[in-house]
Amino acid sequence: MPHTDDTVFMRLALDKAREGVAAGQQPFGACLVKDGTVLACLYNRVLAAGDVTAHPETQAVREACQHLGSTDLGGCVMYATCEPCAMCFTAAHFAKVSRIVFGARLEDARRFGFGRFPVPNAVLKELAQSPIEVVGDFLREESIALMQRWAGQ
Amino acid sequence: MPHTDDTVFMRLALDKAREGVAAGQQPFGACLVKDGTVLACLYNRVLAAGDVTAHPETQAVREACQHLGSTDLGGCVMYATCEPCAMCFTAAHFAKVSRIVFGARLEDARRFGFGRFPVPNAVLKELAQSPIEVVGDFLREESIALMQRWAGQ
Numbered sequence: 364m365p366h367t368d369d370t371v372f373m374r375l376a377l378d379k380a381r382e383g384v385a386a387g388q389q390p391f392g393a394c395l396v397k398d399g400t401v402l403a404c405l406y407n408r409v410l411a412a413g414d415v416t417a418h419p420e421t422q423a424v425r426e427a428c429q430h431l432g433s434t435d436l437g438g439c440v441m442y443a444t445c446e447p448c449a450m451c452f453t454a455a456h457f458a459k460v461s462r463i464v465f466g467a468r469l470e471d472a473r474r475f476g477f478g479r480f481p482v483p484n485a486v487l488k489e490l491a492q493s494p495i496e497v498v499g500d501f502l503r504e505e506s507i508a509l510m511q512r513w514a515g516q
Numbered sequence: 517m518p519h520t521d522d523t524v525f526m527r528l529a530l531d532k533a534r535e536g537v538a539a540g541q542q543p544f545g546a547c548l549v550k551d552g553t554v555l556a557c558l559y560n561r562v563l564a565a566g567d568v569t570a571h572p573e574t575q576a577v578r579e580a581c582q583h584l585g586s587t588d589l590g591g592c593v594m595y596a597t598c599e600p601c602a603m604c605f606t607a608a609h610f611a612k613v614s615r616i617v618f619g620a621r622l623e624d625a626r627r628f629g630f631g632r633f634p635v636p637n638a639v640l641k642e643l644a645q646s647p648i649e650v651v652g653d654f655l656r657e658e659s660i661a662l663m664q665r666w667a668g669q
Contacts, residue, residue, distance in 0.1 A: 409587065413581055413582065413585065413587055414582070415577060415578075415581060415587045415607060415610040415611045416569070416574055416578055416607050416610075421569055421603075424568060424569060425567050425569055428568060429566065432566060433566070434566055434567070434568045448606055449602045449603070449605075449606040449640065449644070450574075450602070450603045450606035450607050450610070451603075452602075453601060453602040453603035453606070453633050454569050454603050456632070457569075457601075457633065458568045479610065480606050480644045480646070481644060482640070482643045482644055486643065487602065487635070490635045490639065491602070491633045491634060491635055
């Protein structure tokens with residue numbers, strides 16, 4: 364179920380994704396928030412870093428762990444402009460992230476050549492019996508519009 | 517199907533895992549090899565780095581990408597003392613790793629408190645239609661023995 368501040372934090376992630384696109388990066392952003400405090404907010408840096416693991420969600424988990432000095436991100440909410448891939452979902456699971464709110468679906472990203480590991484969060488959650496609460500399709504159209512602009516459509 | 521050099525490289529990964537245990541880390545190691553050259557060989561640094569993503573396989577993907585100056589690890593073989601988790605498997609998939617050879621199974625690791633995302637590589641490969649060739653149970657007993665020593669059993 365969406366919460367009051369979800370729009371605020373998803374817009375931060377969307378703004379960060381736009382910043383990434385302006386810097387020549389892929390159109391994805393994410394932030395991690397605990398008790399209303401933003402612990403990390405990043406855009407996809409796969410191209411900039413030459414690192415396939417530099418998805419914004421995985422980077423945010425790493426940065427938030429550093430920020431808190433803990434590998435336990437219990438109580439944190441992850442806002443992702445696109446549905447996290449299996450790598451990012453699993454990283455969030457290991458870090459005990461409480462909730463994921465995402466915008467576009469992996470199937471949306473596939474229309475733009477992304478989503479090369481097309482396993483939805485709902486499937487991963489079920490397979491791993493993960494306790495993470497997942498809310499999808501949140502400001503989905505804004506995220507799709509960003510991908511469309513990135514693709515020059 | 518196992519190849520001639522698999523034992524050599526898996527032993528490197530096992531030795532690295534032992535080095536990690538000696539340094540107070542969790543009992544897992546991995547290396548990435550291309551055309552007989554070791555591009556990366558690391559142990560699990562989750563505790564040392566305070567980073568849930570510092571599994572040896574994910575670290576190896578990152579390091580090998582840096583080493584080659586490319587996000588394409590096509591032709592590379594990943595040797596992992598334990599079956600890669602979904603995070604690491606997906607990172608390998610994105611990097612186009614050609615083959616994964618692993619020792620112990622996730623279900624073995626669960627006996628020691630690991631494997632908190634218990635989705636086997638065979639299931640992930642099928643779900644994502646991943647072309648990665650996966651060879652499991654390779655020197656499995658040596659990897660289990662390492663976990664037993666780590667656990668003081």
